[in-house]
Amino acid sequence: MTKIRLLDPRLANQIAAGEVVERPASVVKELLENSLDAGARRIELDIEEGGVKLIRVRDDGAGIAEDDLPLALSRHATSKISVLEDLESVASLGFRGEALASISSVSRLCLSTSQEGSVSGWSARSEGRDMETVLAPVGHPRGTTVEVRDLFFNTPARRKFLRTEKTEFNHLEEVVKRQALSRYDVGFSLRHNGRAVHSLKPADSQLEQERRLAAVCGPAFMEQALFIDREAVGLRLWGWVALPSFSRSQADLQHFYVNGRYVRDRLVVHAVRQAYRDVLFHGRHPAFVLYLELAPAAVDVNVHPTKHEVRFRDGRTVHDFIFRTLHKVLADVRPDTVPQQAA
Numbered sequence: 547m548t549k550i551r552l553l554d555p556r557l558a559n560q561i562a563a564g565e566v567v568e569r570p571a572s573v574v575k576e577l578l579e580n581s582l583d584a585g586a587r588r589i590e591l592d593i594e595e596g597g598v599k600l601i602r603v604r605d606d607g608a609g610i611a612e613d614d615l616p617l618a619l620s621r622h623a624t625s626k627i628s629v630l631e632d633l634e635s636v637a638s639l640g641f642r643g644e645a646l647a648s649i650s651s652v653s654r655l656c657l658s659t660s661q662e663g664s665v666s667g668w669s670a671r672s673e674g675r676d677m678e679t680v681l682a683p684v685g686h687p688r689g690t691t692v693e694v695r696d697l698f699f700n701t702p703a704r705r706k707f708l709r710t711e712k713t714e715f716n717h718l719e720e721v722v723k724r725q726a727l728s729r730y731d732v733g734f735s736l737r738h739n740g741r742a743v744h745s746l747k748p749a750d751s752q753l754e755q756e757r758r759l760a761a762v763c764g765p766a767f768m769e770q771a772l773f774i775d776r777e778a779v780g781l782r783l784w785g786w787v788a789l790p791s792f793s794r795s796q797a798d799l800q801h802f803y804v805n806g807r808y809v810r811d812r813l814v815v816h817a818v819r820q821a822y823r824d825v826l827f828h829g830r831h832p833a834f835v836l837y838l839e840l841a842p843a844a845v846d847v848n849v850h851p852t853k854h855e856v857r858f859r860d861g862r863t864v865h866d867f868i869f870r871t872l873h874k875v876l877a878d879v880r881p882d883t884v885p886q887q888a889a
């Protein structure tokens with residue numbers, strides 16, 4: 547055994563990156579969340595070679611102050627929470643202060659930003675093992691652009707796990723779609739190798755929202771989807787559920803959001819599956835885009851680094867509410883096929 551030493555900051559960040567940065571899609575998820583947290587109304591993504599060569603996310607959000615910039619790229623640095631209690635009511639998508647540090651430790655990252663009323667914009671790069679940030683003035687409209695090049699160039703073991711350009715891009719596109727369905731008021735555009743893939747304008751009315759849904763989930767889903775909106779016991783469930791006549795062979799069209807955050811939660815999946823159980827053939831999967839809203843303190847989002855899992859304070863009530871709401875909706879549509887269940 548050799549002596550105990552502190553890891554150098556880049557290595558420490560690279561190890562932490564293992565948890566949040568699995569592939570280009572995870573980078574896009576973190577960058578989109580940051581843009582949304584900054585209050586962006588328009589977000590443009592430029593991708594090259596499935597995101598391995600380049601991921602560029604440009605937003606028109608609040609930007610970062612010059613003296614905050616070095617911190618933005620360091621680990622455990624965040625503007626979103628400051629005391630433990632903040633976690634209980636956290637409304638932002640981020641709060642761990644790890645994403646930019648992690649991403650910059652396994653790529654060539656350049657962040658350019660400018661705030662309303664500031665004379666000049668600034669760019670920040672972090673290079674070298676000590677992760678020291680190099681600042682330079684740069685022209686940039688209000689907002690922030692993050693460029694991530696050559697993902698995993700310095701971690702060959704990670705790079706080896708990447709799939710084909712097409713597969714990586716598909717994962718990445720899925721992340722963009724998810725976020726696009728979480729914020730209809732924000733415009734999203736996605737380009738891949740110079741070609742426009744999605745261009746989604748901000749959608750205010752329900753009609754425009756449904757147009758975005760059709761663009762993201764396909765027109766067939768939209769034609770067969772029912773809009774629902776129910777509220778009870780401090781919970782609200784709204785969104786679109788496909789009729790049993792539109793089922794899928796895979797569970798690939800299931801979007802569930804808790805307070806605006808996309809989640810894949812076992813309790814939720816179970817509640818929805820139960821509600822559809824009697825109206826779908828065995829082996830078929832329901833399609834839905836659903837939003838659950840509840841008091842922030844009633845749900846813990848700090849369960850997993852990617853925040854895809856949540857823990858409800860009263861899981862049973864949440865499960866029952868989702869199940870009952872959907873079961874009733876489906877029963878109203880197909881009274882002949884949904885046997886009434888005892889309350």
Ligand code: ADP
Nearest residue numbers: 580584618624625640641642643644645646690
């Ligand atoms: P977290 O999002 O958990 O706070 P990040 O590492 O993702 O941690 O970001 C660190 C900080 O950098 C954020 O708290 C925020 O203040 C700032 N930041 C990152 N991206 C943006 C952006 N697009 N616009 C404005 N500020 C940003």
Ligand code: MG
Nearest residue numbers: 576580640645
């Ligand atoms: Mg973040």
